[in-house]
Amino acid sequence: MKNAAVIVLASLLAACAYPPRSSSVYSPYQTQTMQVVRTGTVESVRTVTIASPPQSGVGTLGGAALGGIAGNSIGSGNGRAATTVIGAIAGGLIGNRVEEGANMRQGLEITVHLDSGELVAITQVADEMFRPGERVRLLSSGGMTRVSH
Template sequence: MQTLIRTCGVALVAAASLVAGCATQSNSASIYTPGQAQREQTLRYGVVESVREVMIQGQQSGVGTLAGGAIGGIAAGSSIGSGSGSVAAGILGAVLGGMAGSAIENRVDQRRGLEITVRLDNGEMRAITQDADEIFRPGERVRLLSSGGVTRVTH
């Protein structure tokens, strides 16, 4: 019993620390990282040609799979059967938990985005994808801010 409590405690701490690593980087035009602040940006103006809703998928870190596998393996292995039955249940629980954890991580990491196509004042066309936290309409005049390979569309 003491071993079970200790194992569950270790699994819980491991899962909590893994979940802390799930934070995704924002693609919002309004959010800057500390490294982006106080850096000069190139500014261009243009008109929105089109706006298309998209889904932005974060990178799979494997955290969901690991946490789900650990929790599923411990839960199934400690509560089903004994001896080799317990081991088999633990393996099956780990596989199913890993699959469920991966699916959850995939779903949590998706967010709404916009693909904004802009005709610059010089006639060039640009398409920028960013979080859907501002509304853009065709015909609107916008600014494109670019620095270090990152371009944002703002009003």
Template sequence: MKALMTLALVSTMAAGLAGCVVAPNSGSIYTSRQAQNEQTVRIATVESVREVRIDKGNSGTGALTGAALGGLAGSTVGGGNGSVAAGILGAVAGGLAGDNVEANMKRHAGVEITVRLDSGELRAITQDADELFRPGERVRLLSDGRKTRVTH
């Protein structure tokens, strides 16, 4: 029984870790699929920059992993019905904690950059806050038809 519980725990943890992998929203990081693809380049002037939070959303794997760990830890307390009750409480507490951990891992600092194209049009692009932009500076907008990033 313990071997089966350990196998279930390891499987849940592996699924939880896989769910934590998120694609970047950086102006400086390209995925392998984005590399060597042609992009349209436009030049613009930064109008304003606003700090935002980027939230990748919860997949539920944090809650599942936490529940599995909490349930396993709780079930080792006491014996009989007490062990079952402790396992249930551990699973609930672990699920809540795991959901909170996942939410915090998937939220990070971003910037909303409003630019004025040379044509006079305004555009706003949100991306990771890993590059500093200032109003009045000239920047490049790189677009592949789906995503646009702002770079220097």
């Protein structure tokens, strides 16, 4: 029974992870659209953490279910009911934190001195490394801009 609960929790938490928002990954609506391309030189690069998107609730629900199951196996009578409730609450809180942490991403804030003279900063997932002095391209479309080599 306990092994099954662990497998269910692991499956639920794996489902919480969102795919990375890579500068190399395009969503379907971004294909076959024109992008404005600007060029420039990297001025500076700073490591940042990209906060998780709004949570799905799967971590909270999965944790609460498993916590309730674990709490239900302790005690008897009114004590069992109390440990079931406490286990569900604690499991829900832990599951929420796990989902939140699983969806955090390492990112880069890249400041670029454009050839036009403008200075801009773009934040994106850290899937490609940039160094000051490098020549880069900025691709913009629909309010979204990404930096690439």
